Amino acid sequence: MADLVIERATILPMGERMAILPNPHLVIRDGNIQQLGEGPAPETAIPAGARRIDAAGRLAMPGLINTHTHSYQTLLRGAFDNLSLLPWLRKVYGAGAVLQPEDCLISAQLAALELVRSGVTTVCDHHFTNQSVNHPAATTEGLLSAGLRVVVARTVMDGGEVVPSALVETADRAFRETDILMQRFSTRSLPPGRLSFMTG
Numbered sequence: 001m002a003d004l005v006i007e008r009a010t011i012l013p014m015g016e017r018m019a020i021l022p023n024p025h026l027v028i029r030d031g032n033i034q035q036l037g038e039g040p041a042p043e044t045a046i047p048a049g050a051r052r053i054d055a056a057g058r059l060a061m062p063g064l065i066n067t068h069t070h071s072y073q074t075l076l077r078g079a080f081d082n083l084s085l086l087p088w089l090r091k092v093y094g095a096g097a098v099l100q101p102e103d104c105l106i107s108a109q110l111a112a113l114e115l116v117r118s119g120v121t122t123v124c125d126h127h128f129t130n131q132s133v134n135h136p137a138a139t140t141e142g143l144l145s146a147g148l149r150v151v152v153a154r155t156v157m158d159g160g161e162v163v164p165s166a167l168v169e170t171a172d173r174a175f176r177e178t179d180i181l182m183q184r185f186s187t188r189s190l191p192p193g194r195l196s197f198m199t200g
Contacts, residue, residue, distance in 0.1 A: 003049065003050035003051070004026075005025065005027050005028070005051070005053070006026040006055050007026075007053070008023060008055055009024070009058050009059060010022060010059050011036070011059075011060045012059060012060070013036075013061070021038070023038060024037060025039065025040055025045075027045050029047050063120065063121025064121065064122075065120065066115060068124060068126060069111065069123060069124070069125055070127070071108040071111035071125050071139055072096060072107045072108070072129050074108075074111040075110070076095055079091070079095070089162045093163055094164055096164075097129070097164040099131075101132070101137070102138065104127075104135050104139045104142065105139070105141055108125070108138070108139045108145075109145055111125075111142070111143070112144075112146035113146055115146070115148060116146050120148070122148065126155050126200045127154055127200075128167065128200070130155070130177065133181055133184070137185075140152050140181075144190075150194070151196050153200035154174070154177070154199055156200070158170060174199065175199070178197060178199055182197050
């Protein structure tokens with residue numbers, strides 16, 4: 001991760017005091033904040049080769065966390081507008097039942113880009129189009145591609161009047177496939193905390 005110095009941004013820290021800093025500098029080394037102070041960064045604090053950003057007129061704040069999304073639905077945006085909840089769910093679940101892993105990948109890549117543009121750095125994706133282990137794996141790849149911290153909540157749907165039969169599964173199968181999914185990504189050399197899995 002490249003070293004970075006940000007100067008002259010308005011900084012909105014999310015600590016207990018929430019005091020806005022009007023003319024600060026921020027020194028980031030190896031992805032961690034090393035120094036936060038007023039005025040320009042002292043030359044002695046700037047890592048060699050660091051990228052410097054004059055952020056006058058801009059806001060710097062900690063990344064946002066999206067705790068619940070369904071990135072596969074990004075490609076479905078606007079397709080079923082003006083429906084009440086149950087008819088809408090039938091349509092969305094029905095569309096989800098026919099998606100291929102490549103569709104999940106592309107939809108997650110688009111979702112990830114939109115998340116990053118919105119200031120989100122961590123996302124928890126509730127993935128329930130689980131016709132195969134390749135579907136949540138493709139979503140995971142798509143979300144990781146933008147550099148996000150990713151939590152995939154591999155969701156279990158074992159019934160429901162609006163759930164298509166292609167998406168209904170037993171808890172045993174769901175947990176078995178979640179284990180396979182976790183094993184598939186366990187060999188990746190990702191920084192600690194960059195990827196985790198849950199069930200939903």
